[in-house]
Amino acid sequence: MARRKAERVKAVPVGGRKRYEQVAEALLESIRTGKLPVGATMPGELELVTQFGVSRHTVREALRRLEGLGLIGRHQGIGTVVKAREPQQSYVQSVRSPEELLRYPAESQLVVLHVEPVRASRKLARLIGGAVGSQWVRVSAVRRMRDTHVPICHVDLYVLPEFAGVAELMGRKTQPVYEMIEQKFGHRVNDVRVEIRAGLVPEALAEVLEVPAGSPSLQVVRRYFGEDRKVFEVSVSEHPAERYTYSIQLRRGWQSGAEGAGSWTT
Amino acid sequence: MARRKAERVKAVPVGGRKRYEQVAEALLESIRTGKLPVGATMPGELELVTQFGVSRHTVREALRRLEGLGLIGRHQGIGTVVKAREPQQSYVQSVRSPEELLRYPAESQLVVLHVEPVRASRKLARLIGGAVGSQWVRVSAVRRMRDTHVPICHVDLYVLPEFAGVAELMGRKTQPVYEMIEQKFGHRVNDVRVEIRAGLVPEALAEVLEVPAGSPSLQVVRRYFGEDRKVFEVSVSEHPAERYTYSIQLRRGWQSGAEGAGSWTT
DNA sequence: GGGGGGTAAATGTACGGACATTTGCCGTCC
DNA sequence: GGACGGCAAATGTCCGTACATTTACCCCCC
Numbered sequence: 001m002a003r004r005k006a007e008r009v010k011a012v013p014v015g016g017r018k019r020y021e022q023v024a025e026a027l028l029e030s031i032r033t034g035k036l037p038v039g040a041t042m043p044g045e046l047e048l049v050t051q052f053g054v055s056r057h058t059v060r061e062a063l064r065r066l067e068g069l070g071l072i073g074r075h076q077g078i079g080t081v082v083k084a085r086e087p088q089q090s091y092v093q094s095v096r097s098p099e100e101l102l103r104y105p106a107e108s109q110l111v112v113l114h115v116e117p118v119r120a121s122r123k124l125a126r127l128i129g130g131a132v133g134s135q136w137v138r139v140s141a142v143r144r145m146r147d148t149h150v151p152i153c154h155v156d157l158y159v160l161p162e163f164a165g166v167a168e169l170m171g172r173k174t175q176p177v178y179e180m181i182e183q184k185f186g187h188r189v190n191d192v193r194v195e196i197r198a199g200l201v202p203e204a205l206a207e208v209l210e211v212p213a214g215s216p217s218l219q220v221v222r223r224y225f226g227e228d229r230k231v232f233e234v235s236v237s238e239h240p241a242e243r244y245t246y247s248i249q250l251r252r253g254w255q256s257g258a259e260g261a262g263s264w265t266t
Numbered sequence: 267m268a269r270r271k272a273e274r275v276k277a278v279p280v281g282g283r284k285r286y287e288q289v290a291e292a293l294l295e296s297i298r299t300g301k302l303p304v305g306a307t308m309p310g311e312l313e314l315v316t317q318f319g320v321s322r323h324t325v326r327e328a329l330r331r332l333e334g335l336g337l338i339g340r341h342q343g344i345g346t347v348v349k350a351r352e353p354q355q356s357y358v359q360s361v362r363s364p365e366e367l368l369r370y371p372a373e374s375q376l377v378v379l380h381v382e383p384v385r386a387s388r389k390l391a392r393l394i395g396g397a398v399g400s401q402w403v404r405v406s407a408v409r410r411m412r413d414t415h416v417p418i419c420h421v422d423l424y425v426l427p428e429f430a431g432v433a434e435l436m437g438r439k440t441q442p443v444y445e446m447i448e449q450k451f452g453h454r455v456n457d458v459r460v461e462i463r464a465g466l467v468p469e470a471l472a473e474v475l476e477v478p479a480g481s482p483s484l485q486v487v488r489r490y491f492g493e494d495r496k497v498f499e500v501s502v503s504e505h506p507a508e509r510y511t512y513s514i515q516l517r518r519g520w521q522s523g524a525e526g527a528g529s530w531t532t
Numbered sequence: 533g534g535g536g537g538g539t540a541a542a543t544g545t546a547c548g549g550a551c552a553t554t555t556g557c558c559g560t561c562c
Numbered sequence: 563g564g565a566c567g568g569c570a571a572a573t574g575t576c577c578g579t580a581c582a583t584t585t586a587c588c589c590c591c592c
Contacts, residue, residue: 044572055547076573077555091458093359098516191517192357198464198484198507216482218464241464250364251457310542321577342543343585
């Protein structure tokens with residue numbers, strides 16, 4: 001280790017480019033070319049200080065940028081390890097609530113049809129992802145336009161019996177049901193899984209949806225998982241095709257380097 | 267401005283809690299209670315230094331955390347402004363490519379049926395979001411399982427004439443088309459809009475999809491916008507319902523504080 | 533009244549130092 | 563051999579300083 005002090009410019013960066021940018025780019029290049037492969041431990045901060053002839057503060061700023069790009073992870077006592085070879089460009093869809101994912105017009109209204117306890121048959125258990133024989137409460141409802149009363153969709157909502165109280169709130173408030181459960185029972189959502197498929201309107205729903213049985217429909221199943229990783233709410237909705245289109249926009253951006261925000265496997 | 271120096275503990279934080287955390291929490295509280303309303307300019311760093319009796323470095327660390335939470339924005343020469351009252355919890359779906367959004371099995375294969383130039387009729391222009399009369403090249407293709415040859419979906423791909431060269435690549439490579447265009451022509455994707463709706467398989471596609479005409483299908487339209495904000499690729503695909511389900515997972519996380527990653531209106 | 537320049541204020545960059553905390557590792561002791 | 567302690571190394575926290583850069587704003591001058 002030659003330990004050359006490196007001639008230090010006074011304070012102004014040389015080419016107008018900032019010092020920490022230069023350091024970051026140099027490290028980025030080492031990662032990109034594989035000189036620092038994924039999984040490798042990077043040189044320590046002090047080492048980088050002597051290597052680039054900058055202060056530790058500058059080195060840390062450079063590392064902070066790389067961390068923000070999700071390229072490296074840093075742990076006290078361990079060091080800095082390379083996490084990815086390239087900034088993971090990703091398309092990010094960001095929605096503030098799962099309801100926004102399948103947005104309904106604000107002028108729509110949910111009308112509860114009936115509420116009843118159900119025991120999960122094999123088929124139902126498969127649908128909601130719970131155990132066969134488990135107890136649930138089913139709330140059947142229709143979403144209509146507030147003025148014209150045109151039905152938008154039919155919903156079968158399954159919630160755990162302890163949360164059955166939300167049924168009476170559904171008609172009164174426009175709030176998403178999962179949010180009611182969060183507020184009323186303190187049971188927080190951890191993640192949501194959504195399935196969308198095409199189907200045909202079943203005969204039993206044709207009348208209430210005011211379409212002929214067998215016409216095309218968009219079927220959406222949403223499963224809400226709590227912090228205990230267990231399902232506590234499942235909604236199954238049926239949207240007549242001509243009245244509903246699901247639309248999203250994805251923007252190219254940078255993947256957040258935050259620990260929890262990483263990718264998951266479907 | 268009393269400029270009291272504040273009795274400073276030697277180096278160890280008082281209650282075990284870190285100094286910058288204390289500062290951050292104090293500021294957070296001011297924001298939460300409305301003492302620093304959204305839109306307000308926060309006290310300058312130097313002011314916070316005297317106010318909390320910590321170094322500017324510590325103040326900046328605290329502000330960095332708040333910025334990471336998306337609560338404040340900082341601009342040189344302007345100051346630090348409050349952007350939000352609470353950390354915006356959001357559900358984030360992150361995918362590395364728009365193809366992942368509608369994932370196809372890796373063992374599937376795209377077979378090009380025919381390629382032809384088309385002039386946008388009013389109907390087509392509405393579909394792809396371009397001008398009536400504009401010139402496009404349509405590539406019709408079928409995605410099949412590689413081994414069983416079962417058709418998964420039919421795709422009508424519309425690209426600008428200058429990108430027509432991708433057609434011959436489609437059969438050979440498994441890469442997404444937008445990625446081919448990026449690599450071959452250097453035209454980069456800025457954002458993608460996806461529409462999903464239910465429909466019935468049209469007669470013209472029934473044979474190639476090996477399903478009866480009129481059976482339910484999932485229709486997906488994807489519009490790719492370049493950095494010039496103009497459409498350059500549109501894919502219209504038809505998925506027989508029983509062979510395809512669209513599935514996503516949303517995880518509750520923190521909204522990135524990054525400038526560009528903000529929300530958009532649909 | 534409008535343009536231009538100067539100034540103040542704000543954050544950004546960069547240097548220096550010191551000590552704290554966490555972790556892995558090794559060596560010792562029972 | 564295993565438990566424990568100490569050491570070294572790494573990042574984390576915190577202090578100090580100085581100057582750069584950007585921006586808003588006032589004031590002067592034409």
